[in-house]
Amino acid sequence: MKETIPxxxxxxxxxxxxxxxxxQAVDNALDAAGFGDIRPPHANVFTFTPAEGIQxxxxxxxxxxxxxxxxxxxxxxxxxxxxxxxxDPNDRRGRLVFLTGRGKAVRPIASATGRKVDxxxxxxxxxxxxxxxxxxxxxxxxKVRDDVPARPASDTDG
Amino acid sequence: MKETIPxxxxxxxxxxxxxxxxxQAVDNALDAAGFGDIRPPHANVFTFTPAEGIQxxxxxxxxxxxxxxxxxxxxxxxxxxxxxxxxDPNDRRGRLVFLTGRGKAVRPIASATGRKVDxxxxxxxxxxxxxxxxxxxxxxxxKVRDDVPARPASDTDG
DNA sequence: GTCAGATAGTAAGGTACCTGTCTAATATCA
DNA sequence: TGATATTAGACAGGTACCTTACTATCTGAC
Numbered sequence: 359m360k361e362t363i364p365x366x367x368x369x370x371x372x373x374x375x376x377x378x379x380x381x382q383a384v385d386n387a388l389d390a391a392g393f394g395d396i397r398p399p400h401a402n403v404f405t406f407t408p409a410e411g412i413q414x415x416x417x418x419x420x421x422x423x424x425x426x427x428x429x430x431x432x433x434x435x436x437x438x439x440x441x442x443x444x445x446d447p448n449d450r451r452g453r454l455v456f457l458t459g460r461g462k463a464v465r466p467i468a469s470a471t472g473r474k475v476d477x478x479x480x481x482x483x484x485x486x487x488x489x490x491x492x493x494x495x496x497x498x499x500x501k502v503r504d505d506v507p508a509r510p511a512s513d514t515d516g
Numbered sequence: 517m518k519e520t521i522p523x524x525x526x527x528x529x530x531x532x533x534x535x536x537x538x539x540q541a542v543d544n545a546l547d548a549a550g551f552g553d554i555r556p557p558h559a560n561v562f563t564f565t566p567a568e569g570i571q572x573x574x575x576x577x578x579x580x581x582x583x584x585x586x587x588x589x590x591x592x593x594x595x596x597x598x599x600x601x602x603x604d605p606n607d608r609r610g611r612l613v614f615l616t617g618r619g620k621a622v623r624p625i626a627s628a629t630g631r632k633v634d635x636x637x638x639x640x641x642x643x644x645x646x647x648x649x650x651x652x653x654x655x656x657x658x659k660v661r662d663d664v665p666a667r668p669a670s671d672t673d674g
Numbered sequence: 675g676t677c678a679g680a681t682a683g684t685a686a687g688g689t690a691c692c693t694g695t696c697t698a699a700t701a702t703c704a
Numbered sequence: 705t706g707a708t709a710t711t712a713g714a715c716a717g718g719t720a721c722c723t724t725a726c727t728a729t730c731t732g733a734c
Contacts, residue, residue, distance in 0.1 A: 368630040372653040373535040472526040482659040494649040495530040
Protein backbone atom coordinates (compact mmCIF):
# COMPACT_ATOMS: atom_id res chain seq x y z
CA MET A 359 0.00 0.00 0.00
CA LYS A 360 1.18 3.48 -0.92
CA GLU A 361 1.38 5.58 2.17
CA THR A 362 -1.16 8.18 1.21
CA ILE A 363 -1.38 11.13 3.53
CA PRO A 364 -4.40 13.37 4.04
CA UNK A 365 -4.62 16.79 2.41
CA UNK A 366 -3.85 18.68 5.58
CA UNK A 367 -1.93 16.27 7.78
CA UNK A 368 -0.98 17.05 11.37
CA UNK A 369 2.57 18.33 11.44
CA UNK A 370 3.53 15.55 13.84
CA UNK A 371 2.63 12.90 11.28
CA UNK A 372 4.78 14.52 8.60
CA UNK A 373 7.69 14.93 10.97
CA UNK A 374 7.46 11.31 12.03
CA UNK A 375 7.21 9.92 8.51
CA UNK A 376 10.07 12.00 7.14
CA UNK A 377 12.27 11.29 10.14
CA UNK A 378 11.62 7.56 9.80
CA UNK A 379 12.62 7.73 6.15
CA UNK A 380 15.77 9.62 7.00
CA UNK A 381 16.86 7.10 9.63
CA GLN A 382 16.14 4.22 7.29
CA ALA A 383 18.04 5.92 4.46
CA VAL A 384 21.10 6.36 6.67
CA ASP A 385 20.88 2.72 7.69
CA ASN A 386 20.65 1.65 4.05
CA ALA A 387 23.63 3.82 3.14
CA LEU A 388 25.73 2.24 5.91
CA ASP A 389 24.75 -1.23 4.74
CA ALA A 390 25.55 -0.33 1.14
CA ALA A 391 28.98 0.89 2.22
CA GLY A 392 29.62 -2.50 3.78
CA PHE A 393 29.13 -1.52 7.41
CA GLY A 394 26.07 -3.48 8.36
CA ASP A 395 27.25 -3.55 11.96
CA ILE A 396 27.15 0.24 12.28
CA ARG A 397 23.68 1.69 12.90
CA PRO A 398 22.53 5.31 12.73
CA PRO A 399 23.12 6.24 16.39
CA HIS A 400 26.73 5.11 16.01
CA ALA A 401 27.41 7.60 13.23
CA ASN A 402 27.44 10.45 15.75
CA VAL A 403 30.39 8.89 17.51
CA PHE A 404 32.45 8.81 14.32
CA THR A 405 31.41 12.34 13.47
CA PHE A 406 32.25 13.92 16.80
CA THR A 407 35.18 11.96 18.26
CA PRO A 408 38.44 13.93 17.83
CA ALA A 409 41.96 12.53 17.84
CA GLU A 410 42.55 13.72 21.42
CA GLY A 411 39.57 11.71 22.68
CA ILE A 412 36.34 12.97 24.18
CA GLN A 413 34.11 12.23 27.14
CA UNK A 414 30.70 10.65 26.64
CA UNK A 415 29.14 13.72 28.27
CA UNK A 416 30.59 15.92 25.57
CA UNK A 417 29.36 13.59 22.86
CA UNK A 418 25.83 13.80 24.28
CA UNK A 419 25.90 17.58 23.96
CA UNK A 420 27.10 17.48 20.37
CA UNK A 421 24.60 14.85 19.24
CA UNK A 422 21.70 16.05 21.43
CA UNK A 423 20.90 12.71 22.94
CA UNK A 424 20.87 11.61 26.56
CA UNK A 425 23.77 10.04 28.38
CA UNK A 426 22.45 6.53 28.31
CA UNK A 427 21.77 6.63 24.59
CA UNK A 428 25.32 7.75 23.84
CA UNK A 429 26.83 5.40 26.41
CA UNK A 430 25.12 2.50 24.69
CA UNK A 431 26.34 3.57 21.25
CA UNK A 432 29.90 3.83 22.55
CA UNK A 433 29.69 0.46 24.31
CA UNK A 434 28.50 -1.22 21.14
CA UNK A 435 31.24 0.36 19.06
CA UNK A 436 33.76 -0.71 21.69
CA UNK A 437 32.60 -4.32 21.40
CA UNK A 438 32.87 -4.05 17.62
CA UNK A 439 36.41 -2.73 17.95
CA UNK A 440 35.84 0.69 16.46
CA UNK A 441 36.49 2.71 19.63
CA UNK A 442 38.20 2.26 22.98
CA UNK A 443 37.83 4.04 26.31
CA UNK A 444 40.70 5.07 28.54
CA UNK A 445 40.70 6.99 31.83
CA ASP A 446 40.78 10.76 31.44
CA PRO A 447 44.15 11.90 32.83
CA ASN A 448 42.66 15.30 33.70
CA ASP A 449 39.48 14.13 35.41
CA ARG A 450 39.38 10.94 37.40
CA ARG A 451 35.59 10.79 37.10
CA GLY A 452 35.71 10.55 33.37
CA ARG A 453 36.83 8.25 30.61
CA LEU A 454 37.89 9.39 27.17
CA VAL A 455 36.60 7.79 23.99
CA PHE A 456 39.11 7.26 21.17
CA LEU A 457 38.75 5.79 17.70
CA THR A 458 40.85 2.66 17.20
CA GLY A 459 42.81 2.14 13.99
CA ARG A 460 39.81 0.35 12.61
CA GLY A 461 37.56 3.18 13.71
CA LYS A 462 39.76 5.76 12.02
CA ALA A 463 39.59 3.82 8.78
CA VAL A 464 35.81 3.80 8.91
CA ARG A 465 35.26 7.37 9.99
CA PRO A 466 35.17 9.08 6.58
CA ILE A 467 32.43 6.74 5.42
CA ALA A 468 30.43 6.55 8.63
CA SER A 469 30.39 10.25 9.30
CA ALA A 470 29.51 11.03 5.69
CA THR A 471 26.35 8.95 5.45
CA GLY A 472 24.15 11.75 6.74
CA ARG A 473 25.57 14.10 4.14
CA LYS A 474 25.04 11.48 1.45
CA VAL A 475 21.37 11.17 2.31
CA ASP A 476 21.06 14.94 2.19
CA UNK A 477 22.60 14.91 -1.28
CA UNK A 478 20.38 12.12 -2.53
CA UNK A 479 17.31 13.94 -1.28
CA UNK A 480 18.48 17.14 -2.95
CA UNK A 481 18.64 15.20 -6.23
CA UNK A 482 15.09 13.97 -5.70
CA UNK A 483 13.75 17.45 -4.97
CA UNK A 484 16.20 20.31 -5.34
CA UNK A 485 18.98 21.92 -3.36
CA UNK A 486 16.78 24.97 -2.80
CA UNK A 487 13.91 22.86 -1.54
CA UNK A 488 16.15 21.10 0.97
CA UNK A 489 17.60 24.39 2.13
CA UNK A 490 14.11 25.81 2.60
CA UNK A 491 13.18 22.83 4.71
CA UNK A 492 16.33 23.01 6.77
CA UNK A 493 15.86 26.71 7.45
CA UNK A 494 12.18 26.27 8.30
CA UNK A 495 13.04 23.55 10.80
CA UNK A 496 15.87 25.60 12.31
CA UNK A 497 13.72 28.67 12.71
CA UNK A 498 10.87 26.71 14.23
CA UNK A 499 13.17 24.93 16.66
CA UNK A 500 14.75 28.20 17.79
CA LYS A 501 11.31 29.66 18.46
CA VAL A 502 9.66 26.73 20.18
CA ARG A 503 12.51 25.53 22.34
CA ASP A 504 11.99 28.42 24.73
CA ASP A 505 8.22 28.05 24.84
CA VAL A 506 6.64 26.37 27.88
CA PRO A 507 9.45 23.90 28.40
CA ALA A 508 8.87 21.17 25.88
CA ARG A 509 10.83 18.60 27.80
CA PRO A 510 11.06 19.57 31.46
CA ALA A 511 14.74 19.54 32.29
CA SER A 512 15.87 16.60 34.33
CA ASP A 513 17.61 17.32 37.65
CA THR A 514 20.55 15.16 36.97
CA ASP A 515 20.76 15.09 33.26
CA GLY A 516 22.15 17.49 30.67
CA MET B 517 21.88 24.01 28.98
CA LYS B 518 20.34 25.61 25.92
CA GLU B 519 20.19 23.13 23.13
CA THR B 520 22.45 24.88 20.70
CA ILE B 521 22.63 23.37 17.27
CA PRO B 522 25.52 23.66 14.82
CA UNK B 523 25.39 26.08 11.88
CA UNK B 524 24.69 23.39 9.32
CA UNK B 525 23.10 20.53 11.22
CA UNK B 526 22.33 17.17 9.62
CA UNK B 527 18.71 17.13 8.57
CA UNK B 528 18.10 14.06 10.71
CA UNK B 529 19.05 15.97 13.85
CA UNK B 530 16.61 18.77 13.08
CA UNK B 531 13.84 16.35 12.27
CA UNK B 532 14.41 14.45 15.49
CA UNK B 533 14.55 17.54 17.70
CA UNK B 534 11.44 19.14 16.20
CA UNK B 535 9.51 15.89 16.28
CA UNK B 536 10.43 15.36 19.92
CA UNK B 537 9.19 18.85 20.74
CA UNK B 538 5.96 18.23 18.89
CA UNK B 539 5.23 15.01 20.74
CA GLN B 540 6.04 16.60 24.06
CA ALA B 541 3.83 19.60 23.27
CA VAL B 542 0.89 17.32 22.49
CA ASP B 543 1.48 15.46 25.73
CA ASN B 544 1.56 18.73 27.66
CA ALA B 545 -1.65 19.90 25.99
CA LEU B 546 -3.42 16.67 26.95
CA ASP B 547 -2.23 17.05 30.54
CA ALA B 548 -3.34 20.68 30.62
CA ALA B 549 -6.80 19.64 29.39
CA GLY B 550 -7.04 17.27 32.32
CA PHE B 551 -6.40 14.03 30.44
CA GLY B 552 -3.14 12.90 31.92
CA ASP B 553 -4.07 9.30 31.18
CA ILE B 554 -4.27 9.93 27.41
CA ARG B 555 -0.93 9.97 25.61
CA PRO B 556 -0.09 11.11 22.09
CA PRO B 557 -0.53 7.75 20.31
CA HIS B 558 -4.05 7.53 21.76
CA ALA B 559 -5.12 10.76 20.10
CA ASN B 560 -5.23 9.03 16.72
CA VAL B 561 -7.92 6.69 17.97
CA PHE B 562 -10.17 9.58 19.00
CA THR B 563 -9.49 11.35 15.73
CA PHE B 564 -10.25 8.45 13.42
CA THR B 565 -12.89 6.32 15.14
CA PRO B 566 -16.32 6.95 13.56
CA ALA B 567 -19.71 6.27 15.16
CA GLU B 568 -20.16 3.06 13.13
CA GLY B 569 -16.95 1.61 14.55
CA ILE B 570 -13.73 0.78 12.75
CA GLN B 571 -11.24 -2.07 12.56
CA UNK B 572 -7.77 -1.68 13.99
CA UNK B 573 -6.35 -2.36 10.51
CA UNK B 574 -8.18 0.66 9.17
CA UNK B 575 -6.91 2.79 12.02
CA UNK B 576 -3.34 1.76 11.23
CA UNK B 577 -3.73 3.00 7.66
CA UNK B 578 -5.14 6.34 8.75
CA UNK B 579 -2.52 6.97 11.42
CA UNK B 580 0.42 5.41 9.51
CA UNK B 581 1.59 3.17 12.31
CA UNK B 582 1.94 -0.59 12.47
CA UNK B 583 -0.69 -2.95 13.71
CA UNK B 584 0.89 -3.64 17.03
CA UNK B 585 1.33 0.03 17.81
CA UNK B 586 -2.33 0.75 17.16
CA UNK B 587 -3.48 -2.44 18.88
CA UNK B 588 -1.64 -1.37 22.00
CA UNK B 589 -3.17 2.12 21.92
CA UNK B 590 -6.65 0.63 21.57
CA UNK B 591 -6.05 -1.88 24.37
CA UNK B 592 -4.93 0.87 26.71
CA UNK B 593 -7.93 3.04 25.89
CA UNK B 594 -10.17 0.02 26.42
CA UNK B 595 -8.73 -0.49 29.92
CA UNK B 596 -9.27 3.21 30.62
CA UNK B 597 -12.88 2.92 29.50
CA UNK B 598 -12.69 5.26 26.51
CA UNK B 599 -13.30 2.62 23.82
CA UNK B 600 -14.74 -0.86 23.53
CA UNK B 601 -14.29 -3.60 20.96
CA UNK B 602 -17.08 -5.76 19.59
CA UNK B 603 -17.01 -8.50 16.93
CA ASP B 604 -17.43 -7.22 13.37
CA PRO B 605 -20.78 -8.61 12.15
CA ASN B 606 -19.51 -8.56 8.57
CA ASP B 607 -16.14 -10.21 9.11
CA ARG B 608 -15.58 -12.87 11.71
CA ARG B 609 -11.82 -12.23 11.66
CA GLY B 610 -12.25 -8.66 12.73
CA ARG B 611 -13.37 -6.65 15.72
CA LEU B 612 -14.75 -3.14 15.55
CA VAL B 613 -13.55 -0.35 17.81
CA PHE B 614 -16.20 2.02 19.21
CA LEU B 615 -15.94 5.05 21.48
CA THR B 616 -17.81 4.59 24.77
CA GLY B 617 -19.93 7.39 26.22
CA ARG B 618 -16.87 8.54 28.08
CA GLY B 619 -14.80 8.37 24.90
CA LYS B 620 -17.32 10.45 23.01
CA ALA B 621 -17.20 13.12 25.69
CA VAL B 622 -13.42 13.30 25.42
CA ARG B 623 -13.11 13.18 21.66
CA PRO B 624 -13.37 16.89 20.83
CA ILE B 625 -10.53 17.68 23.19
CA ALA B 626 -8.32 14.69 22.46
CA SER B 627 -8.56 14.94 18.70
CA ALA B 628 -7.94 18.70 18.77
CA THR B 629 -4.62 18.68 20.62
CA GLY B 630 -2.58 18.30 17.46
CA ARG B 631 -4.34 21.26 15.93
CA LYS B 632 -3.78 23.28 19.09
CA VAL B 633 -0.05 22.67 18.94
CA ASP B 634 -0.04 23.71 15.29
CA UNK B 635 -1.81 26.94 16.26
CA UNK B 636 0.56 27.66 19.14
CA UNK B 637 3.54 27.14 16.87
CA UNK B 638 2.00 29.42 14.25
CA UNK B 639 1.79 32.11 16.95
CA UNK B 640 5.45 31.61 17.78
CA UNK B 641 6.56 31.86 14.15
CA UNK B 642 3.87 32.70 11.62
CA UNK B 643 1.11 30.93 9.76
CA UNK B 644 3.08 31.34 6.53
CA UNK B 645 6.19 29.85 8.07
CA UNK B 646 4.27 26.80 9.30
CA UNK B 647 2.64 26.37 5.93
CA UNK B 648 6.03 26.54 4.21
CA UNK B 649 7.33 23.85 6.51
CA UNK B 650 4.32 21.64 6.04
CA UNK B 651 4.52 21.91 2.26
CA UNK B 652 8.27 21.29 2.24
CA UNK B 653 7.79 18.14 4.31
CA UNK B 654 4.91 16.95 2.15
CA UNK B 655 6.81 17.48 -1.06
CA UNK B 656 9.90 15.76 0.27
CA UNK B 657 7.90 12.81 1.54
CA UNK B 658 6.13 12.38 -1.79
CA LYS B 659 9.48 12.36 -3.59
CA VAL B 660 11.46 10.12 -1.28
CA ARG B 661 8.86 7.52 -0.47
CA ASP B 662 9.28 5.95 -3.90
CA ASP B 663 13.07 6.05 -3.81
CA VAL B 664 14.93 2.79 -3.06
CA PRO B 665 12.33 1.45 -0.67
CA ALA B 666 12.97 3.21 2.59
CA ARG B 667 11.42 0.52 4.70
CA PRO B 668 11.27 -2.78 2.82
CA ALA B 669 7.66 -3.88 2.88
CA SER B 670 6.91 -6.63 5.32
CA ASP B 671 5.31 -9.83 3.99
CA THR B 672 2.57 -9.92 6.50
CA ASP B 673 2.03 -6.29 7.23
CA GLY B 674 0.22 -3.51 5.44
C1' DG C 675 -16.32 -26.65 -4.46
C1' DT C 676 -11.70 -26.28 -3.42
C1' DC C 677 -7.56 -24.26 -2.72
C1' DA C 678 -3.95 -20.29 -3.05
C1' DG C 679 -3.30 -16.11 -1.50
C1' DA C 680 -4.72 -11.90 0.99
C1' DT C 681 -6.20 -9.91 5.38
C1' DA C 682 -7.49 -9.36 10.74
C1' DG C 683 -5.55 -9.93 14.75
C1' DT C 684 -2.07 -11.90 18.28
C1' DA C 685 2.48 -12.79 20.18
C1' DA C 686 7.33 -12.38 20.91
C1' DG C 687 11.09 -9.59 20.44
C1' DG C 688 14.13 -5.46 18.96
C1' DT C 689 15.57 -0.32 18.58
C1' DA C 690 16.33 4.41 19.78
C1' DC C 691 15.12 7.35 22.35
C1' DC C 692 13.55 8.96 27.18
C1' DT C 693 13.38 9.40 32.74
C1' DG C 694 14.99 9.03 37.60
C1' DT C 695 18.23 7.55 41.04
C1' DC C 696 22.73 6.48 42.74
C1' DT C 697 28.03 6.70 43.54
C1' DA C 698 32.39 8.75 42.99
C1' DA C 699 35.06 12.61 41.96
C1' DT C 700 35.49 17.48 41.32
C1' DA C 701 34.66 22.45 41.92
C1' DT C 702 33.04 26.34 44.80
C1' DC C 703 33.01 29.41 48.32
C1' DA C 704 31.88 31.03 53.23
C1' DT D 705 38.79 23.57 55.49
C1' DG D 706 34.74 21.76 55.41
C1' DA D 707 29.75 21.95 53.63
C1' DT D 708 27.49 22.17 49.30
C1' DA D 709 26.66 21.90 44.60
C1' DT D 710 27.92 20.03 40.17
C1' DT D 711 29.47 16.61 37.02
C1' DA D 712 30.72 11.79 34.92
C1' DG D 713 29.11 7.67 34.47
C1' DA D 714 26.26 3.28 35.81
C1' DC D 715 21.92 1.15 36.55
C1' DA D 716 16.92 0.31 36.45
C1' DG D 717 12.95 1.09 33.99
C1' DG D 718 9.55 3.27 30.48
C1' DT D 719 7.64 4.76 25.65
C1' DA D 720 6.61 4.63 20.86
C1' DC D 721 7.76 2.90 17.32
C1' DC D 722 9.45 -1.30 14.50
C1' DT D 723 9.93 -6.58 12.68
C1' DT D 724 8.94 -11.53 11.96
C1' DA D 725 6.06 -15.30 12.62
C1' DC D 726 1.73 -17.40 13.59
C1' DT D 727 -3.69 -18.63 13.47
C1' DA D 728 -8.25 -17.73 11.80
C1' DT D 729 -11.01 -16.14 8.27
C1' DC D 730 -12.21 -14.35 3.88
C1' DT D 731 -11.98 -14.00 -1.36
C1' DG D 732 -11.36 -15.00 -5.97
C1' DA D 733 -9.72 -18.24 -9.71
C1' DC D 734 -10.10 -22.30 -11.45
